[in-house]
Amino acid sequence: QVQLVESGGGLVQAGGSLRLSCAASGRTFSSYSMGWFRQALGKLREFVAFINAIGGSTYYADSVKGRFTISRDNAKNTVDLQMNSLKPEDTAVYYCAVSRYYSGSYFYTEANMDYWGKGTLVTVSS
Numbered sequence: 001q002v003q004l005v006e007s008g009g010g011l012v013q014a015g016g017s018l019r020l021s022c023a024a025s026g027r028t029f030s031s032y033s034m035g036w037f038r039q040a041l042g043k044l045r046e047f048v049a050f051i052n053a054i055g056g057s058t059y060y061a062d063s064v065k066g067r068f069t070i071s072r073d074n075a076k077n078t079v080d081l082q083m084n085s086l087k088p089e090d091t092a093v094y095y096c097a098v099s100r101y102y103s104g105s106y107f108y109t110e111a112n113m114d115y116w117g118k119g120t121l122v123t124v125s126s
Helices: none
Strands: 003-007 010-013 018-025 033-039 046-051 058-060 068-073 078-083 092-099 120-125
Touching: 003 092, 018 033, 018 092, 018 120, 033 068, 033 078, 046 068, 046 078, 058 068
Parallel strands: 010 120
Antiparallel strands: 003 018, 018 078, 033 046, 033 092, 046 058, 068 078, 092 120
16 A cells, blocks of 8 residues: 655744655655645645656756755655745645656646645744
8 A cells, every 4th residue: 555654844934944754655666756746725736846766857846946955765765855945935735746657847747646645734934
């Protein structure tokens, strides 16, 4: 049974940092793209950052570029999101997701994800 479990969310002041982690289990995900979406209250879920399986290329939403860094550890089946210089508009539930067949920011959409975590809440106070 495949499971994605996020951790690391919490409350932080604007300008602060948090590190999210997603632990995947149930199969080996080294051939999957892995990454993060987020959903703020009253808004649609949106792409945040992804890292592909081949070469480890990374992709970021414009809103987080330069502030967030995604990384993965294939030996541990984990993907992390280091979030720096957080802003109140980063407040959202952050979801880990994986995609077996798609790679590239154009293809990292909700419909192309194979598995999802349940999410972890990040709250950034002003």
